[in-house]
Amino acid sequence: MARMTMIEAVRSAMDVAMGRDEDVVVFGEDVGYFGGVFRCTQGLQAKYGKTRCFDTPINESGIVGTAIGMAAYGLKPCVEIQFADYMYPAYDQLTQEAARIRYRSNGDFTCPIVVRMPTGGGIFGGQTHSQSPEALFTHVCGLKVVVPSNPYDAKGLLIAAIEDPDPVMFLEPKRLYNGPFDGHHERPVTPWSKHELSDVPDDYYSIPIGKAEVRRQGSAVTVIAYGTMVHVALAAAEDTGIDAEVIDLRSLLPLDLDAIVKSVSKTGRCVVVHEATLTSGFGGEIAALVQEHCFYHLEAPVMRVAGWDTPYPHAQEWDYFPGPARVGRALTDVMEA
Amino acid sequence: MARMTMIEAVRSAMDVAMGRDEDVVVFGEDVGYFGGVFRCTQGLQAKYGKTRCFDTPINESGIVGTAIGMAAYGLKPCVEIQFADYMYPAYDQLTQEAARIRYRSNGDFTCPIVVRMPTGGGIFGGQTHSQSPEALFTHVCGLKVVVPSNPYDAKGLLIAAIEDPDPVMFLEPKRLYNGPFDGHHERPVTPWSKHELSDVPDDYYSIPIGKAEVRRQGSAVTVIAYGTMVHVALAAAEDTGIDAEVIDLRSLLPLDLDAIVKSVSKTGRCVVVHEATLTSGFGGEIAALVQEHCFYHLEAPVMRVAGWDTPYPHAQEWDYFPGPARVGRALTDVMEA
Amino acid sequence: MVDTGHLSLHVPEPAVRPGGQPDFSNVKIARAGAVPRPDVDAAAEDIRDLAYSIIRVLNRDGEAVGPWAGLLSDDDLRTGLRHMMTLRAFDARMLMAQRQGKTSFYMQHLGEEAVSCAFRKALNKGDMNFPTYRQAGLFIADDYPMVEMMNQIYSNESDPLRGRQLPIMYSSKDHGFFTISGNLATQYVQAVGWAMASAIKNDSRIAAAWIGDGSTAESDFHSALVFASTYRAPVILNVVNNQWAISTFQGIARGGSGTFAARGLGFGIPALRVDGNDYLAVHAVACWAAERARRNLGPTLIEYVTYRVGAHSTSDDPSAYRPKTESEAWPLGDPVLRLKKHLILRGLWSEERHVQAEAEITDEVIAAQRKAEEHGTMHAGGRPSVRDIFEGVYAEMPPHLRRQRQKAGY
């Protein structure tokens, strides 16, 4: 057991997976010798050799396309897209190929790949280092979509993702890499070492994909969040004093609808939070499901708090980011509705 | 005034636009000499010359990327993606470039392009000639998304799209090209000539983007649809005898929320219908908005009828397609809820 | 500052359009036997010329000549002819089946039979093809059961792909045939990945990537060349230049480069251009490339110069964009007739045996068809279940799909 940051946890997951299974290979831009711009793959090339962890040309379609070919051969590639904002050139390979191989070949070929990508803002990265494109994956059947919110989950889920027989999009909220950021950007940064979920076993363990986790029990309102927004939601609950139940989805596809329905049936109120832009975001799907499955329990409309429907601006980052104040306002509103 | 099919209407729109404005250029795979695999651009090269209507290499990113450059120069490109299923290689250019040029340059450069693409199934095209990717565009701020349901709208909206100062995704439901298909595939095909909305002026007119249209007045339930599903919804209303109000959105982004709220506030019930897969589809956004804005008017949960969350299968097309029977069942369900 | 006139846009056009006289005088064709055969470990920069010529073995008289000749036994050659004839007969029957409404769609190989049939013979069991929709010869020449192909085409109850895929979008791992994609070019880079995996595992199996002339314009063609070049992947990069991409002539994709093979040169990948209607030449060049790959010398790019005699697909009518008689003017002839002539010249075949073989093959195809039709055709007889819509999206069906399947009544 060690205290790990999210970066260390992600690295440890790959290390454990590569150690257990020779078919696991890791590659992407700058991930080889250098160990990745966020250092998530540091040390893996030295440990496992150049043919199991290596640098690639800057071509995301090529990274994913070759990974698909390797998976068809029988390997288990775990590749990195340097920023989620750069997955678009690979979108065809991800959605029309990786997601379809099993189906169109009736299982003759399969595609057990993991595509890791840092997501989200909060680092003054501007519109091309801050995006949260999860809804562009959740609309694509055949993919799984995972978003961890802490080191413990990150490691367990990443190992599960690598072992999964189907393609998994593994979105890593980069603002969480070094600490449980709760949106209070004006306060000093807390490191992970102070957080219980940074207690991470060194060895193998895995967390099933598709199970949500209640991060805070509450009776007044259900807040549904994932990634960075879990911590923001917790802060908003503290700040407002509203007795919110905070659900950390962890996996968006498949979705743990049971956990959601159970909680909302109890609280009768629901706020969905994400950093991605509002319109057609994954929050729309959740709101639609909640009103469908909990209609007769709902005492107020399901509210959504999300990034504005604009590109992520550079300088006005904190006016854009749906921080604890905005989430708190939604909590108050939904309680008063 | 002439009776036009949707193909003829689309062609007429481009013809009128090219005739009025020398800066309008049309290109894409097979669109030049041959006039497009659906013949939407037939005759335009002969009329306007090879440099205003031409064939391109098979590279969708190149088609959209060059269009963006041309738009930055001052032209108004209207390009064709042969099937919406093939827009994915261009997804980066569409979402990270076309949609962002104005914003990131603060209006110094703009991107008035139109990207036409046939969408939807019903022609036994299998999973790569049947897709409806609108939700992958509606989540992208900076784009507009238009889906006509008849020849009259197709022409007026396409002219408006070409004149629009921003990038417009123009989705043409290919099952409607030759007739108002209502999902009753077992019945003989009706041609457009029998439908009043095939009465299309030969000359210039435009229809504002962002305005929905009520296709059937009703008081029992609001059905929100677009494209082919408008006709399916109308058929379902007839088949079930339920007094549904059918709204044809026409434009998904911007969305005519007022029209939706007005109708649902009146009927108290709502069914959203689309052919795209359910999860994270645009129906989720609409359901979320409806419950948010009409919560106190709703007498039943908003229901969604959509394509199953699977690729579009070839042989089981009619078990996949959300036809009048499935829409009808939802109407009955929502009335009984 | 240079004083200049006005710019103008160059839009390439084929030499002839409907109404005109077919003209292939611009197609430069090397004499059979004229192009040298370098060692497989020759440096790419020393054999650049091969990207601009055409390797040919069979000459006008049907003789096999030059350094690329001599690899195939008499039996091999007769088998090769039989494969091409089978593919042609298969196409003819399935085209008819489509017209009869027994399936929704078909794509034929007419004129291009040599490419996939001869290529298959250069591979070993275990090697993997990443084909497009126009390489069914890989199946035929590997004795994949025709009835299985037909079951797929008919989307019937025995369709190995459960009705999910468009007709002819086959898949068979056992036969080294990767599931065909409807999205052009995506499979090209996947082939490179498969080959990289084989190299990572110190295996000896190689991959073959397939693409059409038009589709080389797609971005994944580039991705494939970049990765293949960088990691020296054991892959054969095939480009089938059949002159047309639906209605678009090859000049639009090729642009100012003399040939498609030339695309390899910018990557330091040895690139050969071969007469795609010459069974012997195709086979010889494929063997050369396969040996390179197996000897860990890296990728080879091969352009097969051929001609799409038929329509692009059953949805296409080429008379709208090219002269009807263009295929007759095509200077590289018909692959079946050329190999037949060679066999007759060598005393291995005769007109009579040919007619007899044709009849036998037709019978085989019809027998397979009958067997397939017992399991149904597109709109009649046995069909895959609605349940099959929901299976196989994931290894294990997630709850939301189970709910949907139940809603569908299954």
Place this chain on the structure above:
Amino acid sequence: MVDTGHLSLHVPEPAVRPGGQPDFSNVKIARAGAVPRPDVDAAAEDIRDLAYSIIRVLNRDGEAVGPWAGLLSDDDLRTGLRHMMTLRAFDARMLMAQRQGKTSFYMQHLGEEAVSCAFRKALNKGDMNFPTYRQAGLFIADDYPMVEMMNQIYSNESDPLRGRQLPIMYSSKDHGFFTISGNLATQYVQAVGWAMASAIKNDSRIAAAWIGDGSTAESDFHSALVFASTYRAPVILNVVNNQWAISTFQGIARGGSGTFAARGLGFGIPALRVDGNDYLAVHAVACWAAERARRNLGPTLIEYVTYRVGAHSTSDDPSAYRPKTESEAWPLGDPVLRLKKHLILRGLWSEERHVQAEAEITDEVIAAQRKAEEHGTMHAGGRPSVRDIFEGVYAEMPPHLRRQRQKAGY
């Protein structure tokens, strides 16, 4: 069937890693003046060699020699030196400003100043660049106000881009500088489109596309070459090979091709390779390509061989992946020092004037900085409005955005 050993994956590695001795002995460098200067209408296939050599004008002694010399006046040369010195001083100040927390991010040009500064001088007013983040010399050499650049870098209240863009992601239509994208390579094919538009309109303006060595691996590089080749677009396709792509050495993107320029050959696009640290050579080659474009002869690909002396960006520390002294070993020297030497040799410059110019330039930069800082820096003083988040997504703000803006309190 060939009997073969086992396959293995080739993963290219740079010659030296931290701890090792920098070694550029593999970099073949032509003598200055040695490479011929063909006519601009030479056929691509006749000048393929130019893709494998290096065009150089300034020799070791600082003399301008050979057929590519002689285009620039004394004043031009002094101005050129001044531009490069300005860019270097600008970089130094902004790097410091970033360290002081006045901005979030910066990217410098150290060692690559000649490329964008000299190139700009080959263009006319109205021509359009599609730059990456490492061509600010296009601005400097076009007298774009430094204070505007700084306003953008500081995201202050006068930022022409209203705080929306990452620092240094400039845009100015007036100065022929297309809005920079954070997504690599996308702009390359847009440049081709712009050039096609100019040709469609029978205009005389041309476009210039920019990309780094690493980014040539991206798919849009291919799209650009395909379209440029097919339509003979009046565009200059620039590849800045500064040896590194963040931590990745150029061998990973280049693979088995000898050079990046070679990529053009597969498209029939004339391709030149030039000493990117030689102001005169860069300018001469750019003029050659610009003339080709303006005379409707089509695209040219140019590889600038240079070296990224600094870190990739302020987020990067190159000592983790390359020897600290590697830049000193770089055989093409420093562009500023080389041009300075040439000017001194020709009696147009002196050490004293250089020192004086340095001081003047530093003053100018500081003055501009002071002016910019009056309008605020990243975290202090005037800043763009929250309203600016919502403006400019569309020409006209749609209702849902107006609602969101109101929700944000603006």
